[in-house]
Amino acid sequence: MSIEVKVPVLPESVSDALIATWHKKAGDAVKRDENLLDLETDKVVLEVPSPVDGVLKEIKFEEGSTVTSSQVIAVIEEGAAAAAPAPAAAPAAAEAPKAEKSEAPKGVDELSPAGRRVAVEDNIDPSKVAGTGRDGRVTKEDLVNAAKGGSAPAPAAAAPAPAAKPTPGSRPEERVPMTRIRTRIAERLMQSKNSIAMLTSFNEVNLAEVVKLRKSLGEQFEKANGVKLGFMSFFVKAATEALKRYPVINASVDGSDIIYHGYQDISIAVSTEKGLVTPVLRDVQDMSFADVEKGIIGYAKKARDGKLGLDDLQGGTFTITNGGTFGSLLSTPIVNPPQSAILGMHTIKERPIVENGQVIAAPMMYIALSYDHRIIDGKDAVLFLVDIKNQLENPQRMLLGL
Numbered sequence: 001m002s003i004e005v006k007v008p009v010l011p012e013s014v015s016d017a018l019i020a021t022w023h024k025k026a027g028d029a030v031k032r033d034e035n036l037l038d039l040e041t042d043k044v045v046l047e048v049p050s051p052v053d054g055v056l057k058e059i060k061f062e063e064g065s066t067v068t069s070s071q072v073i074a075v076i077e078e079g080a081a082a083a084a085p086a087p088a089a090a091p092a093a094a095e096a097p098k099a100e101k102s103e104a105p106k107g108v109d110e111l112s113p114a115g116r117r118v119a120v121e122d123n124i125d126p127s128k129v130a131g132t133g134r135d136g137r138v139t140k141e142d143l144v145n146a147a148k149g150g151s152a153p154a155p156a157a158a159a160p161a162p163a164a165k166p167t168p169g170s171r172p173e174e175r176v177p178m179t180r181i182r183t184r185i186a187e188r189l190m191q192s193k194n195s196i197a198m199l200t201s202f203n204e205v206n207l208a209e210v211v212k213l214r215k216s217l218g219e220q221f222e223k224a225n226g227v228k229l230g231f232m233s234f235f236v237k238a239a240t241e242a243l244k245r246y247p248v249i250n251a252s253v254d255g256s257d258i259i260y261h262g263y264q265d266i267s268i269a270v271s272t273e274k275g276l277v278t279p280v281l282r283d284v285q286d287m288s289f290a291d292v293e294k295g296i297i298g299y300a301k302k303a304r305d306g307k308l309g310l311d312d313l314q315g316g317t318f319t320i321t322n323g324g325t326f327g328s329l330l331s332t333p334i335v336n337p338p339q340s341a342i343l344g345m346h347t348i349k350e351r352p353i354v355e356n357g358q359v360i361a362a363p364m365m366y367i368a369l370s371y372d373h374r375i376i377d378g379k380d381a382v383l384f385l386v387d388i389k390n391q392l393e394n395p396q397r398m399l400l401g402l
Contacts, residue, residue, distance in 0.1 A: 005074040016068045017041045042184030054078040122147040181274045197373040200332040203385040207363045225290035233292040240264045240284045242387040252338040267316035270303045280316040344368035
């Protein structure tokens, strides 16, 4: 029975998708839920699993093709088996069982079943083959090419080819197209720049009390909740409380209307190989510190594994981004429309400050709030930052909801 493989239903905000990588080719055996291909939208990369066990009978669109929601992209013959490899004609084939008992080449376990068979039968070391699959993975086709001499390492006895000498005065360049995700990021940044009257206000926070609290209670927190107590949860909870007191910063603009949101859905900026994404922690006003930490860890793992779904990225009433992870001392973050504000965290530095008439060293962080000046006045922005500063410098206020 032939089963159609279709593009997943895409949300209204995503019109089409690009076929980034096929992990199978026509004639390959497939298993239910095994990933067939990767679809790249302007927000995330989606995996398309096989709906049944069988053989991939037909591929209707090649890599690089643009497809739309629910479009048929492949056909699987359910329950069929892949054609067995033709037996070797040479008499020496009788010795094959002995070769199967030998140790498999290094890295074979990381291959697909078809790729593993090629590596074992042709005694190819996958670690010495350049991979063209997703994340540099070695595919069956890479191994077949290596077996033919296309990308296999040169024999040990062969002298290495002399390294090519750069032409004097040459200035190498490489032109590559933007990915759909990077293109969408560029579009949204330009949309933000061109449609929002953006302004940024700054403040600085002494994180000595937060550092002290993490040291004194961090171990107990981890034992009780199974996650570490990080800095981000303090900022998320502080922002949540401040957003309740300054609701216009949690609002958004829709034409000539201002929409006030009676909840705090906070987008957390996460860096991936394909660009910055902002998965959403929903109803943070009802979350504990442990809930926040678990949510952030979960999204970070999904982002690394390319598992973020479109639902993870939809919505959000306010964004927090942490440039301090990469060492940024100060920046002016860009608002993520239709939101009206974004909080920027930065690196923590020991700096001299005056406290009670004495100069002391303290772990200081600059914080920035970029906001849409069409609806947010400077006074509200500054008071919002001061509110966050006061909570972080007196974390017991946060714990008591003050």
